[in-house]
Amino acid sequence: MRVLVTGGGTGGHVYPALAFINYVKSVDSDSSFLYVGAKRGMENKILPQTDIPFLTLEVQGFKRKLTFENFKTIQLFLKSIKQAKKIIRDFQPDVVLGTGGYVSGAVVYAATKLGVPTIVHEQNSVPGITNKFLARYVDKIGLAFSDAAQYFPEDKTILVGNPRAQEVAGMQPTEVLRTFDLDPGKKTVLIFGGSQGALKINQAVVAAIPEFAKKDYQVLYASGERYYEEISESIGMTKDAFTNISIQPYIKNMTEVMVNCDLLVGRAGATSIAEFTGLGLPAVLIPSPYVTNDHQTKNAKSLVKEGAAKMLHDNELTAENLVATVDEVMEDDASLQQMKEQTKKQGIPDASERLYQVIQTII
């Protein structure tokens, strides 16, 4: 099978696509892939570390207000559709899969115009603008949350879950925490604010460091590349300053790290949720208030309702309530265990397989 995969901007759109590619490679050794991303998205950092052929297109997002930039955006979009058509004609895919982001809009749309079977994957409970636009053109829409079905034509949607959940299911603990100068034998809290880091979470964590430094558990904290330098400077960090805290700009092998942690503190982005529910890792979620229709709060609430996670509101987050909430879970083994079981129930561990089956029906 020849699969053209496209999606980008944030890690949340890229990692599910890669997880799906890895799954197809494992069941169909004759399959071949091409990944098309955006020139400035996170895919430019992630894809070169794989052996998947990778091309980029120049696209950018629309501004909410009517501005001159929006004319440029439309121009770029039309140009990228033209370029995408050429890429598709050259690669001759059996199917085009879009996982979200503006680049996915241009490539999937071009594929529908060329009569190539198309499917989009929607990771969120509230769809993004790209998938809403593509809905009328594509053959199928694979959903990670059944709640998203209401926004799409009924006959096109199908619940598949998020491929990242299948990728992590069954992963076993390793000694990977040693690579962060942490002790694999100790209980560990993992903290990160989505794929790009989150200022508000960073401020609370930095202020909480003196408290975390006194705990029996250890903390592995990824600040996001763009905040790292400032944070290192502000806390005058030396490598040995806190033996139970490791601060990183970005964690490349995140799922392997997650398997070795006991609690996650972070945003409620769709792909992170797929990963920690796939693994049965309890979470304290601080949903980003800056996303379409406040969808991260909805994501988080559905997990809190099931006893799988705790939630702190971004506008109420402080160092004090962060440490108190983490302590509440980390210092009560029974509650940690119960959250673990509830979290695991929320995952869809055969997501890639389901998506693969749907794709076969449209080819």
Ligand SMILES: CC(=O)N[C@H]1[C@@H](OP(=O)(O)OP(=O)(O)OC[C@H]2O[C@@H](n3ccc(=O)[nH]c3=O)[C@H](O)[C@@H]2O)O[C@H](CO)[C@@H](O)[C@@H]1O
């Ligand atoms: C601010 C924003 O618009 N966020 C959206 C973005 O999420 P965003 O990409 O920020 O967050 P997600 O939780 O969806 O995905 C983050 C991904 O990055 C990985 N990771 C993160 C940090 C790190 O150091 N290393 C690493 O590998 C995580 O393991 C995960 O795979 O797209 C998601 C999917 O459409 C949406 O649900 C989110 O609401």
